[in-house]
Amino acid sequence: MKDMKLAQRVQQLLLTLLLLPSPTVWADPVPLPLPSGSRQMAAVFAQVYQIKTATDANAPKAAYGSCFVVDQSGLLVTNYHVVAYALQDPEKYNLYLMDGDHALPAAVVAFDAINDLALLKVSKTFPKSVSFAREMPESGAKIYSIGWPEDLNKSVIEGNFNGLMTAGPYQKLQMSIPLNPGMSGGPTIDEYGGVIGVNVSLRSDSQSLAFAVPAALVKALLKKTRGSYSHQDDQDAFAEEVRSQLEVVQEKLTRLLRGPTSSVTLGGWHADKPAQMVQCWHGDEASAQTMVTVITEHCYLPGSAPVRADTDTGTFHLRYQAISTTRLNAWQFLHQINSMIPNFGFQYAEPAAGFTTKLNCSETEFLNTHKIRMRVQYCVNAYVQYAEAYNIEFSAITLPKDGQAMQLSASFLGFSARNGAAIMRSLLNSIKPEGP
DSSP: OHHHHHHHHHHHHHHHHHTSOOOOOOOOOOOOOOOTTOHHHHHHHTTEEEEEEESSTTSOOSEEEEEEEEETTTEEEEOHHHHHHHHHOTTTOEEEEEETTEEEEEEEEEEETTTTEEEEEESOOOSOOOOBOSSOOOTTOEEEEEEOGGGSSOEEEEEEEEEEEEETTEEEEEEEOOOOTTOTTOEEEOTTSOEEEEEEEEOTTSSSEEEEEEHHHHHHHHTSOOOOOSSGGGHHHHHHHHHHHHHHHHHHHHHHHTSSEEEEEETTEEEEEESSSOEEEEEEEEETTTTEEEEEEEEEOSOOEEEETTEEESEEEEEEEEEEOSSSOHHHHHHHHHHTSTTOOOSSOOOOTTTBOOOEEEEEEEEOTTSOEEEEEEEEEEBSSSTTOEEEEEEEEEOOBTTEEEEEEEEEEEEOHHHHHHHHHHHHHTOEESOO
16 A cells, blocks of 8 residues: 555656656846835945035034945945045045934045045945946936935936037946935945945936936946045045046146047138037027127037045037128228127136135247137136146137128147147137138
C-alpha cells in the first residue's frame, strides 16, 4: 500500500514536469517602472535632506535648498548657488544639514561653479546612497523631482523629460516639471529610481519649464580632488578655484566666439555673429515720433555660471540694430543717432558692491577694416577677488550716411581683458554695408 502511494506521487510529479514550459535562459533583471509610493521611490526619498545657510545651528535660515546622499561615508551633492553665501562669507555664515530636528555642520569639499554643483561632507554615516541611472530616459518619459518646495514638507513632483540642452560649454536637462524654490539641489530620478540629474532652476516666465544638471557632471565632480572651502582660512583656496574655473569657461567661449561665424544682414548692413550656441530674436519698430525705423536682432547665450548666489557670469549678449530714416535730413538724423546712447551703462551686469569694482567708462572713435567709422562707448568693471575676470559692455554706432546707420551692442561677462578686446575688435571689423 505504501509503495502504491509512493508510485502515485512519482507519477504525479512526472506529469507536473511534463507540463512545465521549456527551460528559460535567464537574463539580468530589468528594473520595473517606478509607481508613486514604491520601495524604489521611498529609498531615494530617504536619501534627500535639506541644507540651510545660517549664522548658527539655531538661527533662522539665510538661504536653504535640498541635497542628497551620494556616498554612505557622509558625502552629499547640492547646487553651488545653494551654498554660495556661506562660501563667500564664511566668517558670517555656516552650513547645516537638517536631519530631522538636528542640525549637522556641513562643509564644502569640492565644487563646480560653472555647472552649479557642490559636494558636501558631514560627520555622519548613512545606511544607503542614491544610485545613478544607467542611461538618460527617452523624451517624454516620466521623471520625478524631490526636494523642499518653499521650505515646506519634503515633496515628490512628477513631470516629463525633454532631452539634453547644450549651449556652448553648458549642459542642462530640460524638463516639464513645476519645480519651486527650495528644491534646488535635490535629485531628479527616472521611472526606475535612478538619479538622472540635480534640480537647478525653473524658467521664471514659464509655467513648468525647468532644468537639471546632468548626472554625468555629478560623477565628474565626485572624481575631483577634495579640499576645504567652508572656513575663513580657506578663502584663498576658494578664490583661486573659482578664478581657475572662470578662466576655463571664458577661454572656451572665446574660442567659440572667434570660431566659424554666420551673417546678420539688417537694413542694408552686414555683421558677423557666432555660428553656434546662440539664440536670436528679430524685431522691427517704426517710430512716428522720432521718424526712424529700427530693425533689431538680439542674440544671446542661453547659459551662464552662477559665480555667486545673486550673480551670473560666463555668458554674453549681442544686439544688432539697423537704423534708417526717409524723413529726416542729415543733420536731424545725426542728432537722433547721438541721442540714442547718451547714458550708456550695463544692461546685463550691474556692479555689485564688494564683488565687482565701479564702472570705468570711456568713449572713442573706431575705423574698421572696411573703412567704416563708428562712435564706440564702452564700460568695464573687474571682479575684486578674481584676477583677469571682467565684465565688458560696449555700444558702437556707425556715422550716419544716406539716412542709414548700424548699431552693435554687446555684453561679455567674466572675460579676460585680452579676450574681451579681441572679440570686440573682431565684431566691429565685421560691420560693413551689404553687397560686394
